[in-house]
Amino acid sequence: xxTGNEPDQSGSVGNTPDAxxxxxxxxxxxxxxxxxxxxxxxxxxRKTGSKDEGTGTASGVAQAMKLSSEFIAGVLVGAxxxxxxxxxxxxxxxxxxxxxxxxxxxxxxxxxxSAGHVAENRGFELDKSDDREKPE
Amino acid sequence: MANDPxxxxxxxxxxxxxxxxxxxxxxxxxxxMVATVAVASAFLYLTSSNRGLIPTRLQSVSEMAYEFVASTxxxxxxxxxxxxxxxxxSLFMFVLTANVLGLFPYFYTVTSQIIVTFALAIxxxxxxxxxxFAKHGFKFLGVFVPxxxxxxxxxxxxxxxxxxxxxxPISLSVRLFANMLAGxxxxxxxxxxxxxxGSLGALGIGGAILPLIMTVAITGLEFLVAFLQxxxxxxxxCMYLNDAVHxxxx
Numbered sequence: 001x002x003t004g005n006e007p008d009q010s011g012s013v014g015n016t017p018d019a020x021x022x023x024x025x026x027x028x029x030x031x032x033x034x035x036x037x038x039x040x041x042x043x044x045x046r047k048t049g050s051k052d053e054g055t056g057t058a059s060g061v062a063q064a065m066k067l068s069s070e071f072i073a074g075v076l077v078g079a080x081x082x083x084x085x086x087x088x089x090x091x092x093x094x095x096x097x098x099x100x101x102x103x104x105x106x107x108x109x110x111x112x113x114s115a116g117h118v119a120e121n122r123g124f125e126l127d128k129s130d131d132r133e134k135p136e
Numbered sequence: 137m138a139n140d141p142x143x144x145x146x147x148x149x150x151x152x153x154x155x156x157x158x159x160x161x162x163x164x165x166x167x168x169m170v171a172t173v174a175v176a177s178a179f180l181y182l183t184s185s186n187r188g189l190i191p192t193r194l195q196s197v198s199e200m201a202y203e204f205v206a207s208t209x210x211x212x213x214x215x216x217x218x219x220x221x222x223x224x225x226s227l228f229m230f231v232l233t234a235n236v237l238g239l240f241p242y243f244y245t246v247t248s249q250i251i252v253t254f255a256l257a258i259x260x261x262x263x264x265x266x267x268x269f270a271k272h273g274f275k276f277l278g279v280f281v282p283x284x285x286x287x288x289x290x291x292x293x294x295x296x297x298x299x300x301x302x303x304x305p306i307s308l309s310v311r312l313f314a315n316m317l318a319g320x321x322x323x324x325x326x327x328x329x330x331x332x333x334g335s336l337g338a339l340g341i342g343g344a345i346l347p348l349i350m351t352v353a354i355t356g357l358e359f360l361v362a363f364l365q366x367x368x369x370x371x372x373x374c375m376y377l378n379d380a381v382h383x384x385x386x
Contacts, residue, residue: 106297
């Protein structure tokens with residue numbers, strides 16, 4: 001930003017009639033407001049634009065990696081917990097069987113959640129007085 | 137072995153240190169972790185030390201990094217989540233710098249070791265658990281109980297939710313580790329083709345052009361993956377931290 005009391009002419013368009021004259025503060029104020037409005041509309045456009053995912057191969061691969069790792073992690077954790085339960089509680093083989101199935105469910109839930117098909121877990125309701133209620 | 141694609145991931149003990157039977161050697165992995173921290177800190181310090189109102193190119197790079205992490209965190213965890221900003225920003229800079237440093241020839245990729253990424257993921261989940269229990273007490277356990285589910289089904293749903301929660305650090309770490317590992321192995325394999333085809337004479341040199349083009353293309357892709365995975369890691373860390381701040385509302 002230039003210092004306010006001596007407006008520089010670099011931003012003014014050459015072929016306007018008052019190109020040579022120094023700008024009044026009212027004109028500058030109007031310009032500033034225009035720019036602000038433009039920036040605000042651009043910001044909104046960018047935010048909504050970033051929502052749609054690219055359809056290129058790289059982002060498709062990234063999506064595939066993301067979903068598969070979610071699923072595999074669920075199954076692995078289920079199997080691991082089942083194995084631990086069997087080992088320390090002596091419930092073999094039921095712990096592994098049941099927890100592997102539950103892990104499969106959890107993996108599927110993970111996938112659906114990260115793909116946005118299932119709402120996030122809402123859990124219990126805390127007091128609503130915090131900042132999340134502010135419109136963004 | 138110049139042609140072994142796994143060779144680049146081997147740990148070399150540079151300064152052997154042994155404390156009570158525990159191997160605490162300073163390895164090439166340790167060195168590149170130190171280098172990552174040093175490069176990230178030096179970059180941020182040097183680019184922001186001028187503090188020009190009109191930023192130079194490098195200053196605007198570090199400002200972009202700051203604003204990107206700040207807006208990601210604020211979008212997903214609200215203003216209350218901003219108390220985790222130093223943590224999340226350090227995490228982002230560490231992962232990003234480690235990924236990018238790993239792309240230099242002969243450099244060691246720290247994030248291609250699952251124990252490193254797993255430690256980072258455990259750090260995130262540990263923060264969620266510690267902060268969640270400290271802030272909300274046992275009400276934090278409500279994060280495992282979806283609302284509006286019949287009591288009979290809770291017996292089934294709660295274990296699934298717990299497994300789903302426990303699988304987060306694993307999927308978080310496996311994703312970063314697998315991407316870096318797979319990318320570097322692919323790169324090495326294609327680069328190895330260039331060498332072995334090139335040694336076959338004139339026809340081989342002609343054939344070696346194809347894997348050479350592929351290597352160049354994959355290098356570009358790897359730069360994308362390095363940034364993308366740091367981004368994904370940060371976004372997911374923010375989402376999980378949101379659970380700690382607001383266990384009830386998403």
